Amino acid sequence: MADGFRLQEVAVLCRRRDQSRRVAKFLKERGYDIISADSLSLEFAEVVNLLVALFRVLNQPADTLARAEALLLVDRVVRGQDPTPERARRWAELANGESAQPFFDELRELGYDVQERETGNLGLYELTERLIGLFGLLHRVAEQEYLFRFLDLTLEYSLRFGNNLNNFLTYWDQRKSSLSINAPAGRDAITITTVHKAKGLAYGVVIVPFADWSLRPYMGTLLWGRLADTDRKPLASMPAVAVLPQTQALLHTPLAEQYTEEVEKTFLEGLNMLYVAFTRPRHRLYAISRKPRPVKAAKDGEAPASLEPAKTVAELLHRYLTSTMQWDDEQMAYVLADAHGYVPTQRHAPRATAHDLPLHNLTSTPWEERLRLKRHANTVFDFDAQQTQREWNRKLHYALRRVKRAAEVDRVAAQLVAEGLVSTRERAELLRRLHEVTEHPQMAHYFSPQVEAEAEREILVGGTRKQDYKPDRIVFEATGRRVTLIDFKLPPPEPRHRLPLQRYAGLFRQLGYEEVQCVLYYFDTQEVVVF
Incomplete structure (x- = not known):
């Protein structure tokens, strides 16, 4: 950066995803903006983790881990305060308490009245919307995209599977690693990705921080070998296949040729990854490796270790430096080519006029104050004619399906109220209309015990x-x-x-x-x- 390169021109290439996560954590802690598969993942967004932690507490108030995580994230994400020993002791006290009531009281003292009795009964989308507004999460502009993606997720899930909070949390635990947002266009940030995903791409500066991967099959990798001699099988019906760990002991078995072929394929794959990583930069390449282990002296009759294929990329680089007389046991860095501080002239595209309006708050009126949602809407309501009388007739029609005898009218009316099809205030009118039908002189016989x-x-x-x-x-x-x-x-x-x-x-x-x-x-x- 001191030489004039912009963050968006820098890429960090790793062989494995866990290495990418470690690099992302390292850079993020030091204040660098990054773009990576994990940085775009919902499960690594603190605002989403706060919402999920609150979900867990509302779903299982006795979950001590969820209480502690929620308190930590409220302090760090919402209040912008770093953890202190005093606060940590307070979190432990609230998390390990027998009741969750002190947890919610603590939030109220901080100015965040969750209203746990009412909030816990909301649908998934309404619950998410309510918590975002309560904690002012939209003020974290850099994470707004994660919030809207999570809102979309809760809406999609509720439409497909319902509003059961426990089932949603199970779904989240199973799918969170695959849920992400799209990469923001034009963002000035360091790209962190794997070598495999970098194929066909180019960057101004490339850093390969773990240039020490193995060029041999990993321990525990199995070889599915084909057995040519089928006469020695214990059972004639057994397939002519052997599944064994890939170790050098296979060199002394009939599978030696197949094992050697697998070793060569693994070596070539490792070299191919190294070639891809080292050919991505346009201007600068930085490779960080480790000092290889000392080579044991060859025993009598054995070939020198230097004649064997390198086992790791670190060993391969070490051999190159040794062969070019550059290796020094005390030296930590080597410059193989130097552009003498050359930095290409930056070509900035004309900046487009921004028409985006910042969204600082998500204003939401509680749905129960503006809308009444009821199940079986197509059965209960006549959407073609919104006349009150016709609506009542449809409700009555649905209720009569359940009434087998006149004596069951009160029970059916209570069921419809409990299911939300009829309000408590409408119950008396529903009973009156049902009795009109079941006690009608020409209809009473059809609702009788006979x-x-x-x-x-x-x-x-x-x-x-x-x-x-x-x-x-x-x-x-x-x-x-x-x-x-x-x-x-x-x-x-x-x-x-x-x-x-x-x-x-x-x-x-x-x-x-x-x-x-x-x-x-x-x-x-x-x-x-x-x-």
Whole structure:
């Protein structure tokens, strides 16, 4: 940076992802902006970790680890305070307490009233939105993208799987490593990636911090060897395959040739990775390796170690420096080529006019104050006609599906209130309307104990096309010879209302019922049509 290179021209290439994480942590702690697979991952965003920790406490208040993590992140992320021994002792006290109430009281004292009783009952999206606003997380402009991606995640999950908080946390633990945001365009930051992902790319400055990977098969890697001599198998039915760890002991077995081939392939793959890493820079390359282990003296009859293929990249680099007479046991750095401080002229693209407006707050009105959500919306509401009377008739129609006998009216009304289909204030009106139907002089018999009733029962008759239509109520008389089909309709009566019942009545006659009666009951007017 002191030589004039910009952060976005620098790339750090690692062989493994865990090495990339270590480098990212090292640079981030020292204040450098970075772009990496992990830096774009939701699981490494502190604002997201704070939300998840609060989720865990709301889901399992006894989770001491979640309490401690939430308190730590509130101090560090929201309040901008570094941990102190005094605060750490306070966190431990609150986290290990028998009740979670002191935890929420502590947040209230800090100015963040979570209102745990109400907040814990919100849906996933509303809960996330509420916590973001409560803790002012949108003020962390650099992490706004993570917040909006997490909001999208909660919305997508709730639409697909529901709002169960415990299930969402399980889903998060399983998927968090694969959830990320898109890389911000034009950001001046150091790129941290793997050598494999850097293929085909070029950077002004490349740093390879772990240039010491193995050029031999890793210990524990298995070799699936093909056995040529099948006569020596313990069982004739066994496949001619041997699965063994890749060690030099295989050189003294029939699998020696295959083992040697695997060793050569691994060596070439390691060299290929080294070639990719060392050919990515345009101007400067920095490779950081380790001093190879001392080579043991060769025993009598053995080839010198220097004649064997290098086992690691560090050993390969050491051999190069030795062969060019540059190696010195006391020297820590080597300059193989020097551009004498040359830095290419920066070509800055014309800066586009910014039309972005900063978002500093996510204003949200509690949904229960502006909207009433109810299950089975298509069943309960008539979206084509939002008239109050028609809405009531649809609710009544749905309730009658559950009422087998008049004595069950109170129980069904209570169930609908508990499920949110009907409010407590609407219960009395629902009971009145249900009693109108079940106690109607011409309908009371069909809700009495003397008959058996089924709601929307389907009949399948061989050789007959399946009917999509099902009557609202089918009543069987005790004699077993008579059945009554009932449909509930909205007035006025129309000829088309009779046709489905007549076709369905024909199916019952095919089943052997001699007396099949059809009844149409019209809401509002309480008119009954029997045919």
